């Protein structure tokens with residue numbers, strides 16, 4: 001078996017393990033993507049007009065159209081250069097150049113010495129940072145710009161950028177990746193997703209819990225801004241990590257009784273007030289504790305296959321009393337209206353994890369309905385790349 005075939009076979013095995021119902025396209029995809037050159041004539045009248053050289057030169061001459069053409073051109077260029085921007089952002093983060101400039105403006109020479117980078121290369125990096133508006137130039141000196149200050153202030157964002165080295169390697173051959181001919185490293189980064197059957201490495205558990213906890217504060221803030229928990233008496237957060245969401249709920253609704261449910265190794269790391277109950281267990285193999293009238297799943301479903309999600313939602317349904325509520329809080333695909341962030345970043349990320357997928361609100365609603373939930377409602381979300389919110393209820397007559 002050739003190396004490529006062997007990798008494809010390994011990938012197919014992982015796909016089968018995680019979602020037996022889904023075929024792995026890795027082995028069957030053999031067609032060459034490079035068709036012989038032909039005159040470019042896309043389908044659809046508008047696309048044919050836009051692609052024609054005559055129309056493009058006409059746009060370049062007409063004032064109103066010239067602006068549109070320029071913006072479209074710049075947007076296309078940004079699509080092409082996105083990976084370079086990400087890598088220069090990574091370099092700024094790894095070198096701590098943004099933090100250094102947070103103390104005050106400096107020249108490229110000064111930062112070059114502090115970061116152990118040749119001065120002419122530091123100049124290129126800082127100039128790129130200024131072009132991305134993270135920095136601004138003041139003559140020969142560079143200063144932190146508003147966007148850079150906001151970047152440093154967002155909890156967890158620097159750690160997110162740092163851990164992207166894994167995803168970046170996974171996407172190095174995007175065609176092989178999308179054909180399922182690679183075995184991505186990202187799944188190894190999030191070992192719990194596979195069920196954490198054995199004891200997990202405490203350092204690894206600590207690493208992913210920290211990354212999750214830092215970003216969860218923002219998710220909780222966004223979700224609770226659009227969600228009312230009035231009427232809730234007892235809330236259980238399933239897959240709640242180290243309890244950041246529960247702490248945010250406590251701050252807004254001090255009267256609600258709270259319960260954290262997660263894998264035992266994760267729950268052990270949760271530093272929570274004594275009156276917040278903790279249950280260590282697996283929602284794959286253990287029943288969920290009863291008694292909560294509301295159960296939240298924050299960034300849990302998108303880690304898992306439909307099969308696991310169906311089983312989990314059935315357990316949530318069984319654990320709730322009639323009239324109880326489930327809250328699904330996670331970034332969602334735009335579905336029929338593709339979203340520029342969730343349908344690129346999160347969809348590809350979950351694909352690399354091999355186990356889950358970024359589902360649309362419509363898809364999650366269908367799974368909720370299949371589990372028996374009703375009154376499924378989507379809450380307004382200002383920043384879907386941080387999170388979206390769906391709520392649903394167990395029928396009052398259902399037990």
Ligand SMILES: C[S@@+](CC[C@H](N)C(=O)[O-])C[C@H]1O[C@@H](n2cnc3c(N)ncnc32)[C@H](O)[C@@H]1O
Pocket residue numbers: 192193195212213215216219238239240241242245261262263266281282283284285297298299300303
């Ligand atoms: C993506 S993290 C989300 C954590 C937290 N809700 C947040 O938004 O930061 C997924 C969580 O699900 C938990 N989890 C995964 N598999 C689990 C299982 N079988 N039983 C219980 N919890 C599980 C993980 O330990 C992790 O804390």
